[in-house]
Amino acid sequence: MSVATALPGLDVERIREDFPILAERVHEKPLVYLDSAASAQKPRVVMDVMARTMEKQYANVHRGLHWLSERCSDAYEGARDRVARFLNAEREEIVFVRNATEAINLVSYTFGHTALEPGNAVAVSQMEHHANLVPWQMLRDARGIELRIVRVTEAGEIDFGDLERVFADRRVKLLAITHMSNVLGTYTPVERLVAFAHAHGAQVLVDGAQAVVHRRVDVRALGVDFYVFSGHKLYGPTGIGVLYGKRTLLQSMPPFLGGGDMIGSVSYERSTWAEPPYRFEAGTPAIVEAIGLGAAIDYIEAIGFDAIATHERVLTDHALRTLSDISGLKIIGNAQDRGGIVAFTLDRIHAHDVATLLDKQGIAVRAGHHCAEPLARRFGVDSTARASFGIYTTRSEIDLLAAGIERLKKVFS
Amino acid sequence: MEDTVEDLYQQLIMERARAPHYAGRLVRIDGEAEGDNPMCGDQVHVMFASGDGDVVQEFAHQTRGCAICIASADLLGDVVLGRHLDEITSTVDAFEEMIRTGTRPTRSEFDKLAAFAGVHAYRSRRRCATLAWQAARSAIIRMMEAHHG
Structure with missing residues (x-):
């Protein structure tokens, strides 16, 4: 051996x-591949499922009344069910996006532009990926929302003393924080952070791009309000990512992008929005990639x-x-x-x-x-x-x- | 590794990265420019002295970066000293072309500069080789404009 x-x-x-x-x-x-945190390699089963979908079962989803479209919609929605079980969420709480970056931007443009008001603050940590910093800087500049940075210690851990200082005036309404630093490898104590933020009247978005690869994530047990990750770091394809949002939060949020599939009804004067998750999935989604992500999750969970x-x-x-x-x-x-x-x-x-x-x-x-x-x-x-x-x-x-x-x-x- | 590494980390590059000839500041500066690569934090500051004329008399650089970056800033010094500003811009063009294509120009000043031709194979490292040269071009263009108004 x-x-x-x-x-x-x-x-x-x-x-x-x-x-x-x-x-x-x-x-x-x-090849000695030590760059999985940037993007993971893909198992054969993911490639096979994607190829088989295109060879046997491909059509647009949610549109055609024909057999292929029905089968492809089944597979796409099956992938949503798969992600929901993976995170211990409801299927209506799973929004397919391109990647974790897009998920954070979605929350910033929707929740950030409606639930947050000028004078509120968003807090992030010093160890965020640019994806969980820049969208909040953009929100700050567009909406007069303050952006506060929670320090990390020399060891690379959240400085809880500084966290208390940042939250002291209770103006922070959202804590957006990584679950695992893509530089330091630090896991953040998400349950403790969520309890702290909720006790201070703030909601919590967790960037799970790195952590979801290594540890079981149970969004109910963690108590998070939003959780985001990318498929391509989880041995799945590029172009597909996930936004989990608590059902009541997603229902209260306006659309991110407008277009097909996200509407209730449309007239020349106005439109009504579909219910989540479809409200946030304008246009033809990454169908084959979502199905590939489902296969990647099957593969990972079989390993355990x-x-x-x-x-x-x-x-x-x-x-x-x-x-x-x-x-x-x-x-x-x-x-x-x-x-x-x-x-x-x-x-x-x-x-x-x-x-x-x-x-x-x-x-x-x-x-x-x-x-x-x-x-x-x-x-x-x-x-x-x-x-x-x-x-x-x-x-x-x-x-x-x-x-x-x-x-x-x-x-x- | 020692044999496969030669195309990129040639002896000349390593020597000049370890002990650059032109590192430092000039007392009199007639033209200068900075370049930085935010992707890796590399920073270069090139300085020229040409008196009132168009011939470079002194050169210095302050470079913080990788071996390729430091060595390329330093070898820039070898080709600018004693040369006319307009000649230098054409050498800078040829150097950038060499990094872009991997093909060594036939001009004589490239006897040594050809050491960088191997950087072409590393898309992510090309900027390391050209950072100082791009800064030099901006400095020299400004010097020529100042002289000829």
Whole structure:
């Protein structure tokens, strides 16, 4: 038995066989893909379901009174049911969007423009992806709503003292916060944050783009008002994402985009809106991609989040231990509850050089500020290299990363 | 890795990244410009002195960035010293063309600059190589405008 298959709970070698791209070579080296936090690779079953849909069952949804359209609508709405079960939500609470970014913009333009009033405030943390910062800056500028930033500690955790300060005047009406930092790997204590925000009269949007990949998310148990994620990080296709919103909230929100499928009735003078979730799905949706996302969720749940979480913990512990042993390497963030994302700097070697020299060895990592530029500044760095793990990542790949870093250091010595 | 890395991290690039010849500030500055790449935080500041004429007499740069970025800012110094401003802009054009196409120009000043031709294969790194050169072009155009009004 190899080291890779000895991980508890998860047969990584068997899982790897489901991902055709992992057999590819890069620069004549076996691919070591450590960039799953940017976008995950796709299992064969997702590609097959999408191809089969287009080969056998494809037509527009909710429109045709013909057999193909009915079957395709069944499959598309089946994907919505699948997502609803995945999050422990009702199907009417699941809005299909392009990605987490679009979901946050949707909430900002609808909830933000109607439920929030000038003088109210939105709070975000210092460790948000630009997707959960820029839409709120735009709302601030359009509506006279204040944007407040909750500090993170040097370890990379939410500073609860600062959170209390930010909420003290009770003007914050929405806390928009990540469930897992895409740079620090920190998991935020969502239940505690929700209890705190609700007690202060604020609602909570959680950016689950990273967390939903690694941990079971139960929106009822968490108590969140909105939860967003992207399909492509969850081993599904690009172009499909999910907005969960509590039913009463979605019902109170106006449409985001106008067009077909989101209306009740239309005359030249005016239109009425469909009920959620259709009110927020104008135009032909990403039909094949939604069905692909459903297949990805089936695939993930068959593996099981207990096994996935154990695998992530073992890999993360191994990575933190192995990388910490490299002289000159500094890991950014040190949260107690952290997952499979490790951003680091190397003394006197720029992150771009690190990424290129690892790439030459077949190792794919990301370098830059990872769409969290203010967070990089918070930690006093311009850019970092980032290794991130998925269900197909092995311990030996992390050892290859460590060896690769030692080799590239020689180029700069 | 040592053999496959040569096309990008050539010895000349590594030498000039480790110990740049022109890093620092000029006392007298007749033209300067800054460039930055917000994607990675790379920043470059290029400075020229040409007295009252059109020939560059002194050059310096302050660069914060990766090895490619620092080395390309420094090798810029080798090709601008003692040369006319309008000649320099044509070299800058040729350098950018080389990064864009991967093809080395035949001009003699590219004997050394050809070290950067390999950057072409790395779309995400092309900006690292051209940052200082783009800043140099803006500085030189402003100097020419100032001289010839």
